[in-house]
Amino acid sequence: MIKITFYLFALILIFAASRVITVKNPVHAALFLVLAFFSSAAIWLLLQAEFLAIALILVYVGAVMVLFLFVLMMLDINVNSLREGFVRHFPIAAFVGAVILLEIILVIGAWHKLPTPEAATALAAVPNTQALGMVLYTEYVYPFEIAAAILLVAMIAAIALTMRPHTRAKYQKPEEQVSVRREDRIKIVKMPSETKD
Amino acid sequence: MLENYFPILLFIIIGLAIGLIMPILGFFLGTRQPDPEKNSPYECGFEAFEDARMKFDVRYYLIAILFIIFDLEIAFLFPWAVVFKDIGLFGFVAMMIFLAILVIGFAYEWKKGALEWE
Amino acid sequence: METLLYLIITLIKIVLIVVPLLLCVAYLTYAERKIIGYMQVRIGPNRVNFSAIPGLRKIPGFGQPIADALKLMFKEIIIPTNSDRFLFVIAPMLVMAPALAAWAVIPFSEGGWVLADINAGLLYILAMTSMGVYGILIAGWASNSKYAFLSTMRSAAQIISYEIAMGFALVGVLMAAGSLNLSDIVAAQKGSFLHWYWLPLLPLLFIYFISGLAETNRAPFDLAEGESEIVAGFHVEYSGMLFAVFFMAEYANMILISTLSAVMFLGGWLSPFEGIELLLGENWFTALLIRASFLWLAIKISLFLFLFLWIRATFPRYRYDQVMRLGWKVFIPITLVWIVVLGVAILAKIPPWFA
Numbered sequence: 238m239i240k241i242t243f244y245l246f247a248l249i250l251i252f253a254a255s256r257v258i259t260v261k262n263p264v265h266a267a268l269f270l271v272l273a274f275f276s277s278a279a280i281w282l283l284l285q286a287e288f289l290a291i292a293l294i295l296v297y298v299g300a301v302m303v304l305f306l307f308v309l310m311m312l313d314i315n316v317n318s319l320r321e322g323f324v325r326h327f328p329i330a331a332f333v334g335a336v337i338l339l340e341i342i343l344v345i346g347a348w349h350k351l352p353t354p355e356a357a358t359a360l361a362a363v364p365n366t367q368a369l370g371m372v373l374y375t376e377y378v379y380p381f382e383i384a385a386a387i388l389l390v391a392m393i394a395a396i397a398l399t400m401r402p403h404t405r406a407k408y409q410k411p412e413e414q415v416s417v418r419r420e421d422r423i424k425i426v427k428m429p430s431e432t433k434d
Numbered sequence: 435m436l437e438n439y440f441p442i443l444l445f446i447i448i449g450l451a452i453g454l455i456m457p458i459l460g461f462f463l464g465t466r467q468p469d470p471e472k473n474s475p476y477e478c479g480f481e482a483f484e485d486a487r488m489k490f491d492v493r494y495y496l497i498a499i500l501f502i503i504f505d506l507e508i509a510f511l512f513p514w515a516v517v518f519k520d521i522g523l524f525g526f527v528a529m530m531i532f533l534a535i536l537v538i539g540f541a542y543e544w545k546k547g548a549l550e551w552e
Numbered sequence: 553m554e555t556l557l558y559l560i561i562t563l564i565k566i567v568l569i570v571v572p573l574l575l576c577v578a579y580l581t582y583a584e585r586k587i588i589g590y591m592q593v594r595i596g597p598n599r600v601n602f603s604a605i606p607g608l609r610k611i612p613g614f615g616q617p618i619a620d621a622l623k624l625m626f627k628e629i630i631i632p633t634n635s636d637r638f639l640f641v642i643a644p645m646l647v648m649a650p651a652l653a654a655w656a657v658i659p660f661s662e663g664g665w666v667l668a669d670i671n672a673g674l675l676y677i678l679a680m681t682s683m684g685v686y687g688i689l690i691a692g693w694a695s696n697s698k699y700a701f702l703s704t705m706r707s708a709a710q711i712i713s714y715e716i717a718m719g720f721a722l723v724g725v726l727m728a729a730g731s732l733n734l735s736d737i738v739a740a741q742k743g744s745f746l747h748w749y750w751l752p753l754l755p756l757l758f759i760y761f762i763s764g765l766a767e768t769n770r771a772p773f774d775l776a777e778g779e780s781e782i783v784a785g786f787h788v789e790y791s792g793m794l795f796a797v798f799f800m801a802e803y804a805n806m807i808l809i810s811t812l813s814a815v816m817f818l819g820g821w822l823s824p825f826e827g828i829e830l831l832l833g834e835n836w837f838t839a840l841l842i843r844a845s846f847l848w849l850a851i852k853i854s855l856f857l858f859l860f861l862w863i864r865a866t867f868p869r870y871r872y873d874q875v876m877r878l879g880w881k882v883f884i885p886i887t888l889v890w891i892v893v894l895g896v897a898i899l900a901k902i903p904p905w906f907a
Contacts, residue, residue, distance in 0.1 A: 238555075239436070262636075264636075264639070264693060265639075268639075268690070271686070279443075282436070282439055283436065285436070287670070287671060287672050288513065288672055288675065291672050291675045291676055291679050292509050292512075292675070294679040294683075295505065295508075295509060295675065295678060295679040295682060296502075296505055296506060296509055298679075298682075298683065299505065299678075299679060299682030299683065299685075299715075300498075300501055300502040300505040300506075300682070300712070301502055303498060303501070303685055303686075303689070303708070303712060304495070304498040304499060304501070304502055306686075306689050306693075307494060307495060307498045307689075307705075307708065308495060308498075310689065310693045310701075310704075310705075311494065311495070311705070364671040364672075364732075365671065365672065366512065366513045366516050366517075366671065366672055366675070366732055367513075367516055367517055367520075369513045370513035370514055370516050370517030370521070371517050371520065371521065373513060373514075374513075374514055374517070374521055374524075374525040374528045374529065375521055375524060375525065375528075378524075378528045381510070381528065381532065382528070382531055382532060382535070384510070384532075385531070385532040385535040385536055386535060388503050388506060388507065388535075388536060388539070389535050389536060389538060389539045391499075391503055392500065392503050392536075392539035392540075392542070392543060393539060393542060395496060395499040395500065395503075396496065396542065396543050396546050396548050399492050399493075399495055399496045399499070400496065400546055400547070400548055401492065411874075438668050438669055438670045439668065439670065440562070441562050441565070441566070441656055441667045441668040442653065442656045442657075442667075442668045442670070442676070444559075444562055444563065444566060445566055445652065445653045445655070445656040445667065445668075446653040448563075448566055448570065448652070449648055449649035449650070449651070449652035449653045450645055450648075450649045452570070452648060452649075452652065453644055453645030453646070453647070453649055453797055453801075454645050456793045456796060456797050457629065457641060457644065457645075457792075457793045457794050457797060459625060459793060460624070460627070460629050460792045460793025460794065460796070461629055461793075463625050463626050464625070464626055464627050464628045464629055464792050464793070465626070465627075465628045466628060466629075467628065468630075470633070494705055494709050497709045497712065497713060497876075498709070498712065501712040501713065501715070501716060504716040504719075504884075505682075505715070505716065505719070508678075508716070508719035508720065508722075508723065511719075511720075511723045511891075512674075512675055512722075512723065512726060512732070515723045515724075515726035515727040515730075516726055516730060516731060516732055517730075518726075518727050518730065518895070518898060519730050519898065522899070523899060526895050526899060529895075530892070530895075533888065533892075537888065540884070544881070549876065549877070549880045549881055550873075551872060551873035551876045551877070
């Protein structure tokens with residue numbers, strides 16, 4: 238049963254992933270990428286990686302792809318102009334692809350013993366999230382803090398790259414509006430009334 | 435564990451099916467009298483003369499990027515909150531450092547005016 | 553054979569959740585029109601009655617939601633020219649599916665009255681609610697209408713902003729309960745109504761609920777559909793049943809937010825009269841007060857739903873910069889501070905919640 242489910246989701250994943258790069262409309266491509274993430278989350282679930290599977294949906298589908306769609310929808314990309322450079326960029330792209338493939342092979346090769354499904358099932362006795370939490374914040378506390386630093390860099394980079402000073406911006410400061418007192422707005426002046434002479 | 439996720443898969447499929455069946459019902463039962471005026475996009479009186487998809491303020495991207503970062507932060511906070519009672523003070527301090535680093539970023543974007551809208 | 557039986561039982565369970573839910577959605581629209589009507593000294597819908605059914609004849613307008621549904625069913629579905637036809641039709645489906653699927657992990661009563669008792673329940677809910685934005689993005693883009701597109705960008709930015717505050721509020725609940733499983737979260741609140749998390753997590757309850765208003769694009773955060781400026785929002789171009797699906801998803805999401813607020817902060821199915829038998833003695837009345845678990849959940853959900861409607865009838869619409877300011881500059885700092893406060897409180901084992 239698990240095998241059938243695996244092949245089903247694997248097929249959907251391969252189909253979606255190949256559509257991402259073949260479909261013409263960039264928005265459609267992004268949506269196929271969403272489908273691809275979904276099927277890979279399902280495959281992770283089959284490996285009993287409950288937390289990672291849902292976190293994949295939460296972070297990639299729920300956040301990263303939303304940004305992708307935002308950008309694609311707002312940039313109003315002209316597809317034809319993107320296609321022009323295909324032949325010219327192909328050598329570089331092929332090189333990058335080959336390097337990534339090599340890296341993946343090296344990583345898998347360096348893995349002396351691949352985790353078996355049985356080992357994963359044995360671990361499943363402890364809820365996934367708990368098991369992860371017990372080691373992430375104690376044993377792996379340095380990588381965890383480094384992650385914070387990376388996020389900080391990302392945040393500052395995002396602001397530095399996209400922020401433009403607003404020239405005609407008018408801000409409202411509610412805290413000032415609320416704390417305004419009568420004396421700030423009106424001045425009562427005492428002056429003698431005019432006398433009739 | 436997997437047997438608990440089967441109902442969820444089924445539920446998602448049924449949710450999609452309901453969202454699909456209702457419009458299909460509408461297509462069958464509803465009238466169909468297309469008309470060029472009726473089918474043109476809403477434009478408050480004048481005719482739609484250009485593609486509605488347009489370039490947008492860059493601030494929307496910034497919001498989306500910041501959202502990703504904060505979403506990741508939440509993903510880090512979830513397992514921590516679950517085991518918080520077990521890892522005690524050490525875990526608390528570890529997370530406070532994590533949050534402090536991100537609060538620096540938050541304060542930076544605040545000061546830079548990334549959160550301002552006019 | 554066994555698998556088939558299991559499949560059928562699961563399907564029946566799902567139907568038992570979905571059908572009452574859709575009925576609630578229908579009658580929530582009726583309740584909304586009636587309640588807001590009375591708040592504005594009108595009577596609201598009062599013409600369509602079930603005159604054939606004796607008990608319901610007396611309630612004016614009780615057949616209104618059914619009549620509305622029938623009307624929408626026979627309306628023409630207009631697909632605008634230049635739109636992306638496939639995405640245009642599929643968008644309502646993408647809003648509806650997560651709004652329904654999130655109900656799979658909601659515990660309705662004590663003792664396993666939940667469809668899927670998964671360990672990562674709350675994480676799943678957060679993931680599902682974050683999917684809702686897709687339908688809106690796709691709907692606005694596929695319509696190829698300026699009004700829809702503007703409103704889509706606004707409402708998508710608003711939804712993702714409030715999702716952060718929402719996520720942080722959930723972290724507080726997790727810290728207090730120490731589990732992602734919703735049944736465990738309810739069980740952790742056992743005791744009198746002072747043991748429920750609304751008291752130690754009061755700021756988070758407010759933030760969660762108000763973020764819920766913003767997530768569902770309800771008043772006073774309904775500026776994505778601000779009638780006077782961008783007509784109806786991302787679904788201007790939708791008509792007939794396609795529109796109905798959007799509408800139902802919005803109401804299903806309202807009920808979902810109310811239910812989650814009740815489960816996480818008001819003790820879910822727990823009775824507020826826990827321990828009353830010590831005071832009044834054990835008789836049928838106290839037994840009813842304590843055992844009526846689903847009833848209590850329903851009452852708590854209704855309370856939050858009423859708040860949704862009350863707020864809509866009371867507050868004027870926010871301006872866009874105010875919405876973004878509230879989400880980023882008020883809610884996120886408050887939740888962050890409260891997480892720290894909560895951490896200290898839990899480490900200090902402050903009774904009665906964290907002892």
